[in-house]
Amino acid sequence: MLDEIDDEFRLAGMDQAVASGNTPPIFDWLLTAFSFQGISDQVARSYMEKHGTASWAKMEASLQTSPSCQKLQTYSDYGSCRYDKGSFTCAEPDHIDSCPVPRPKLRNGRLNQTAYSLFLFVRDIAGGDLIGWIDSQLEAATGSSEADLEATRQEALIGPLRGVFGVADKVLTNALSWLLIGARKQRPIWFETGKAMVVIDRLVHHHLVRTGILEKCGIPHRYGPGCYAEGGCAEIIRSAAERIDASSFNPAFPKIFPRFVQHAIWSFCAADGLDLCNGNRIFDSEPCQISYCYLFRICEKKALNLHNFKYLRYS
Structure with missing residues (x-):
């Protein structure tokens, strides 16, 4: 990076x-x-x-x-x-x-x-x-x-x-x-x-939803201001960054590097990166079927539309 x-x-x-x-x-x-x-x-x-x-x-x-x-x-x-x-x-x-x-x-x-x-x-x-x-x-x-x-x-x-x-x-x-x-x-x-700035776009937000991370570690919400609120996507990534020694990936990195962790998630999803976890490959109404994904065995493979329905019903 x-x-x-x-x-x-x-x-x-x-x-x-x-x-x-x-x-x-x-x-x-x-x-x-x-x-x-x-x-x-x-x-x-x-x-x-x-x-x-x-x-x-x-x-x-x-x-x-x-x-x-x-x-x-x-x-x-x-x-x-x-x-x-x-x-x-x-x-x-x-x-x-x-x-x-x-x-x-x-x-x-x-x-x-x-x-x-x-x-x-x-x-x-x-x-x-x-x-x-x-x-x-x-x-x-x-x-x-x-x-x-x-x-x-x-x-x-x-x-x-x-x-x-x-x-x-x-x-x-x-x-x-x-x-x-x-x-x-x-x-x-x-x-x-x-290094502490975290950018939440739709790719990062949807990844946290599909994997079940948002539901387990934060407060489920729609993409938008909730991503930066308490229990939102940014807070989850910052918490994860405190548990990841970024210098093990590159000695020039600080140990705690939230921007790197967020960028890695984005790269995993984006078409310009690994092009795995995104709407071009996964139907929003269905669980992910990409069996060769590195995270397939541990991912909860939640459907985005189901998440949005639950959010609208209980918010």
Whole structure:
């Protein structure tokens, strides 16, 4: 996992950017990471290869001409832009012809809004210095225990960024953990935060349901906010990480490495990984029949639809 992150860091020039405090490469990488939400990685990657992405340099230049739309004046003004690519409409249609928001050829209008919202956040809230902002947010965080400090540091980053249009906790946590882990050589405190971030997507949630782990070790729930609540998927994975010596897999890993444990579960399920425990191979209404799966003998092979029925009946 570290090799994959390090390769991506070097390719994007982010190792040098973090070391020198250069915001644009970090910003450009985050925008690219946000573009993978809501669609398969392959489709998102193909679209970006064909049409390109938004960038700090182009967006900075587009706003230097002082757009007429008042929503583009500051980060706090930008809410409710409502730009729609298909209909070419927005909340201020009198200004759309000269507006820079539609110019990047992104996959949909929501991503265009995300790009400008994030740019204004970094410019106005972080003072144009994203690396320095992350440093100060993490250093100011306090906690009565290691677990409390980790949670406080995560919230110090994710909390303010929740205001950026179109990026929920899962998207933010996924991108930020990769960034923080990749910067471990220059910023050890970043790694301490990133290694504890756990991302629960549908693959991970459904795996915990199908195997019976969620029912035995946590509180059954639908995919969503319950995954991060008490007794949810994230808590189960963190508890498991405390019982797994991650350094036995790689001496460069810390002994307790929740992000690695979560990523391993995701890799076990994902089509880009081992491609075993997912909806393409298992009907939601039936128990798993993949007898060659490594976990088949100990898995409870629960049907997803049965789990959802029980949840709706008793919640």
